[in-house]
Amino acid sequence: MSREDYEVIIGLEVHAELSTKTKIFCSCPTEFGGAPNTHTCPICMAMPGTLPVLNEKVVEYAVKAGLATNCEISKNSKNDRKNYYYPDLPKSYQISQYDKPLCENGEVEIETKDGKKTIRIERIHIEEDAGKLNHDDFGGGSLVDLNRAGVPLIETVSRPDMRSAEEAENYLRKLKSIFEYIEVSDCKMQEGSLRADVNVSVRKKGDTKLGTRTEMKNMNSFKSIVRAIDYEAERQIDVIENGGKIYQETLRWDDVSGKTFSMRDKEDAQDYRYFPDPDLVAIKLSEEYIQNIKNSLPELPESRKQRYLEEYKLSEKDAKLITSSKYLSDLFEEATAICNNAKAVNNWIISDISKILNENEMEPVQIPFNSKQLAKLIILIDKGTISSSIGKKVLAELFNNPRDPEEIIKEKGWIQISDEGAIKDVVLKVLKANPQSIEDYKGGKDKALGFLIGQAMKETKGKANPQMLNKMFLEELKK
Amino acid sequence: MNITELTVHELQEKLKNKELTITEITKAYTDRINEKEKDVQAFVTTLTDTALRESEEIQTKVEKGELTGEFAGIPIGIKDNMCTKGIKTTCSSRMLENFIAPYDATVVEKLNKENMINLGKLNMDEFAMGASTEYSYFKKTRNPWNLNKVPGGSSGGSAAAVAANMVPWALGSDTGGSIRQPSSFCGVVGLKPTYGLVSRYGLVAFASSLDQIGPITKDVYDSAMLLNLISGYDEKDTTSSDRKKVDYTKCLKNNVKGLKIGVAKEFFGEGINKEVKSSLQRAIETYKNLGAEIEEFSLDIAQYALATYYIVACAEASSNLGRFDGIRYGYRTKEFKNLRDLYKKSRSEGFGPEVKRRIILGTYVLSSGYYDAYYKKAQQVRTLVMNEFDKAFEKYDVILTPTSPTVAFDIGSKSNNPLEMYLSDICTVSLNIAGLPGISIPCGIDKTGMPIGMQLIGNKFEEETILNAAYTFEQATKFREKYKPGI
Numbered sequence: 001m002s003r004e005d006y007e008v009i010i011g012l013e014v015h016a017e018l019s020t021k022t023k024i025f026c027s028c029p030t031e032f033g034g035a036p037n038t039h040t041c042p043i044c045m046a047m048p049g050t051l052p053v054l055n056e057k058v059v060e061y062a063v064k065a066g067l068a069t070n071c072e073i074s075k076n077s078k079n080d081r082k083n084y085y086y087p088d089l090p091k092s093y094q095i096s097q098y099d100k101p102l103c104e105n106g107e108v109e110i111e112t113k114d115g116k117k118t119i120r121i122e123r124i125h126i127e128e129d130a131g132k133l134n135h136d137d138f139g140g141g142s143l144v145d146l147n148r149a150g151v152p153l154i155e156t157v158s159r160p161d162m163r164s165a166e167e168a169e170n171y172l173r174k175l176k177s178i179f180e181y182i183e184v185s186d187c188k189m190q191e192g193s194l195r196a197d198v199n200v201s202v203r204k205k206g207d208t209k210l211g212t213r214t215e216m217k218n219m220n221s222f223k224s225i226v227r228a229i230d231y232e233a234e235r236q237i238d239v240i241e242n243g244g245k246i247y248q249e250t251l252r253w254d255d256v257s258g259k260t261f262s263m264r265d266k267e268d269a270q271d272y273r274y275f276p277d278p279d280l281v282a283i284k285l286s287e288e289y290i291q292n293i294k295n296s297l298p299e300l301p302e303s304r305k306q307r308y309l310e311e312y313k314l315s316e317k318d319a320k321l322i323t324s325s326k327y328l329s330d331l332f333e334e335a336t337a338i339c340n341n342a343k344a345v346n347n348w349i350i351s352d353i354s355k356i357l358n359e360n361e362m363e364p365v366q367i368p369f370n371s372k373q374l375a376k377l378i379i380l381i382d383k384g385t386i387s388s389s390i391g392k393k394v395l396a397e398l399f400n401n402p403r404d405p406e407e408i409i410k411e412k413g414w415i416q417i418s419d420e421g422a423i424k425d426v427v428l429k430v431l432k433a434n435p436q437s438i439e440d441y442k443g444g445k446d447k448a449l450g451f452l453i454g455q456a457m458k459e460t461k462g463k464a465n466p467q468m469l470n471k472m473f474l475e476e477l478k479k
Numbered sequence: 480m481n482i483t484e485l486t487v488h489e490l491q492e493k494l495k496n497k498e499l500t501i502t503e504i505t506k507a508y509t510d511r512i513n514e515k516e517k518d519v520q521a522f523v524t525t526l527t528d529t530a531l532r533e534s535e536e537i538q539t540k541v542e543k544g545e546l547t548g549e550f551a552g553i554p555i556g557i558k559d560n561m562c563t564k565g566i567k568t569t570c571s572s573r574m575l576e577n578f579i580a581p582y583d584a585t586v587v588e589k590l591n592k593e594n595m596i597n598l599g600k601l602n603m604d605e606f607a608m609g610a611s612t613e614y615s616y617f618k619k620t621r622n623p624w625n626l627n628k629v630p631g632g633s634s635g636g637s638a639a640a641v642a643a644n645m646v647p648w649a650l651g652s653d654t655g656g657s658i659r660q661p662s663s664f665c666g667v668v669g670l671k672p673t674y675g676l677v678s679r680y681g682l683v684a685f686a687s688s689l690d691q692i693g694p695i696t697k698d699v700y701d702s703a704m705l706l707n708l709i710s711g712y713d714e715k716d717t718t719s720s721d722r723k724k725v726d727y728t729k730c731l732k733n734n735v736k737g738l739k740i741g742v743a744k745e746f747f748g749e750g751i752n753k754e755v756k757s758s759l760q761r762a763i764e765t766y767k768n769l770g771a772e773i774e775e776f777s778l779d780i781a782q783y784a785l786a787t788y789y790i791v792a793c794a795e796a797s798s799n800l801g802r803f804d805g806i807r808y809g810y811r812t813k814e815f816k817n818l819r820d821l822y823k824k825s826r827s828e829g830f831g832p833e834v835k836r837r838i839i840l841g842t843y844v845l846s847s848g849y850y851d852a853y854y855k856k857a858q859q860v861r862t863l864v865m866n867e868f869d870k871a872f873e874k875y876d877v878i879l880t881p882t883s884p885t886v887a888f889d890i891g892s893k894s895n896n897p898l899e900m901y902l903s904d905i906c907t908v909s910l911n912i913a914g915l916p917g918i919s920i921p922c923g924i925d926k927t928g929m930p931i932g933m934q935l936i937g938n939k940f941e942e943e944t945i946l947n948a949a950y951t952f953e954q955a956t957k958f959r960e961k962y963k964p965g966i
Contacts, residue, residue: 048684273797278688278718280718281718
C-alpha cells in the first residue's frame, strides 16, 4: 500500500497561559522572566501547611474561552489533584480538573483546502503550570526555578478531527486568534505561553477504528508542529507497512534532526491518581454570571472579518489575514481611524509589514511601532511629502527604531522634492546626459520614459515627486 | 499558690488583681518545664529563654499601658505541626528535623496578635499519624498520670504538657481523634471544632478534609476562651467558614435542663473497656440528675466509619506528603545515583514506618483500578455517615460516647500492632468523617488511677451546645479538684 492509502488523524491539547496579573492559587505575579524564584511565595513553593486559594479571574477567563469556542459551561465544577513526582512540580501534584471541566463540547470552524470544516472541542479546563529546570548554568546539577509554578493555564482538548498538518496548523492559529481577541492569553509561543501536545495516529482509509496514537509534548512553533506531524505520520505508516506495531507513547520532537524520539519507557505508564482536591471548595457558577461574561465578550475574528468585507471593502483574503491576529486587526482599525485610508493601511499590512514579519519569523505582537506611527507614514505619502518608495524605507526604520515618521524623514533628509524649479533642473540635466533615450522615445519606444524617470530618481536619491517628474519629462519630450 | 496549677481564666483574674505579674507566670512555667521535661518529654523545641525575655518586654509594655489585651503575656504551647516563623516546625519527623517555616500559621498569627508567649513546640506522632505519640522520630512522651503509659496521640505532647502543668493550655490538631483521645488519656479537656471553624492555613496537612486545629485545656472555660481566639474565617483557607463570630464563654450556662442527649449504643458494645463503660454510665446518671433527657439510640453506620476514615485519610495523606521529596526543603539523602534514587532514599530515610504505611495504603486506594472500590466507595459511605448524624441531630442536641475504648495503655504495648492502634480511634473518627465538633472531658478514673474521657458530639457549628453540656458536667463533678496526675 502507499502513503495515499492512509489517513492521518490528529488531535491537539493546547495549553495557553492566562494573562491574569496573579497566579492561580496565590498572589504572586505571572510576569514572564525575572530572576529565578523571585516571583514566588510559600504557597507556590509548596511550603508545608500552605493552602491554595482559587483566583476568580482564572475562572472568568476560562469561561470566556469556553464561550468563544461554543462550549457548554459547567455550573458545577471542581479542582482535582494530578499526582506525579518531578522537581519542577513542588507539591508533587498539579491542581487541574479531571472529570468536571469548566467547559465542554465546543467547536471552532477552520478553513481547509476543501472549504470550511468544524473541529470539535472536547473540553477546556483550568490548571496550574509547573516551574522550570535550568540544566546548563550549573556545574553538572540542575536548578529549579519556580517563577512559572502556579501560572494559570487553560488546556483545550480537541477531538481527533484534523486530517493533515495544515488542518492542525489552521486549528491552532484559530484558537490562538480567538484567545488573543478575548484577551485571555497573550499567546506568545516563543515564551511558551501557548504550546501544544500533538497526538498523531494513522489508519487505512475506510477504517472506522482509530489507530494507536503517539503524543509529542510541548510544541511551541507552527513550523515544528507541521514538520513533526508530517514526520510522525510517515514514520507510523512506515512501521505499519513493514509489519510493525505502533505503541502508545510520548515522543520528543527534535527540531535539528527533524525526527521524533521515544521519551519514556513503554512499561512505565503513569498513574496520576486523580482525586478531588480537598483544599478547594467546588466551583459553582450561576446562570447570571455566565450570561454577564457572554455579554462582555468582544467581537470575535469571524465577525470582524465580515465587517471588514462590508465596511472597508477588503478582499476576503486580506480580511482573513488581518483578522487572523487581534494585534494586526487592532493596528488596522486604529491606523485607519487616524489616516482615513483603509485601502493603504490594508496594503501596508498585507504586503510590506507581513513580509518583514515573515522574513524575521516574528509574531504580529512583536511589531515594535504603534498604529499612530503607521498612520502618520500613510498621511505623509498621501500628502506627497514622501514617495511610496521612501515610505518603504521609513517602514524599515520603524521596525528598526520606532519613532515619529516625520522625524525620521527629516533626520534622513528623505522629504520629497516637489519644487517645480528644482525638478525642472533635474529633468533637463538627465535629458542632456541621455540624448539616445530622447531619440528612442521619439522613435516610439515608450520604455525610454521609464528609464529617464529612473535616472532622475537616482539623481535625487529617490526624493523627487514621481508624478511631477512624469509630467515634466512628457512636456520636455514633446518640445 | 501554685501558679502552674491555675487555669488561664484564673491566671487572668490574678493578673487583673495584681496578685501576679506576667513575668512571674512565665517564670513559673519555664521552671516547671526545666524540672519536668526530662520525665514527660512533651516538647520537641522548648523556648524557655525567649519566653522569659518576651514576658519581660510584655510586662513593661503592660505597665506603661501600651498593651491592654487580656491575653497579653499568657503562655501557650503549640503542637509541632503548626508553622511558626523562625522556629522549627518538625512534625516530629526526621524529614523536617531542621525545617524552619518562613511564615506563621493563621492560628499562630492570632496568638501573636494577642501578645501571647510561646513556650515551645510540642511532641506528636510523626505527621500526626498515630494514637500514642510513640511514632515521634525524636522522643516518646509519657503520660503524667503514669510515666510508663502513653499520653495518647497524635497530640500527646500537647495533652501531656497541659496535664503536667508545663503549659497552661495548648493547641492540638485532630484528624481522627488526635485532640480528644490524648485529652482523655491525660485527664484534660480537648475540643475538636467543626470542620471549617478554625483556619488550617499553616497546619502541615495530614488529611485536608479531616484536619482541624483545636484547644487542649485544663477546663471547659479555658477551652471556650481559646476557641474564641483561634476560630473565624480566613481568606487563606477557602474551606474555612465565614459565619459570624460568637463568644463561646457566653454559652456556659451551667444548666442542661431539657437538653436532649442521645447515647449511641454502638459505642458501648464489644471492645469498650468495662471500667470505661461504667464510668460513662455514672456520667449519664449525673446528666439525668442535672435534668437532661437521656435516650439510647442506634447509630448503626458508625461501625463503617473507621474503615472509611483510614481510606480517606491515607489517600489524602499520600498526596499531601508528596512534597517531602528532598528537593526544596527537609531531609535529603546523602548519596544518590539519579533523581529516582534521590526521591526513593530521601523518603525511605526521612519517613518513619507508620507514615510509610499510610502513604502506601493511600497510594493503593487511589490507584487506577482500585479508586472506585476504595476511595469512591469511602466517599459514598462518608455521605451516609453524615446523613445518619443529621438524622440523629433532628432528635438530640448532643450525642454522648466514650472518647476512647480504653484508658492510656503501656508504652510499647501497641506500637508494633497497627490495627490495634487504629482501634483506639474507633469512637472519635466518625466526627471527622462527618465534620462535626466534639469535646472530650474527664469523667472519672479507673482502678489503676488512669483518667477516663467522655466525648460529647454536637451538630455542625453547635460548639456552644457541647461546651455548655461539658461545662455543666464539669461544675457538677469537679474532676480537677478530686484527681491530680502523679507527676
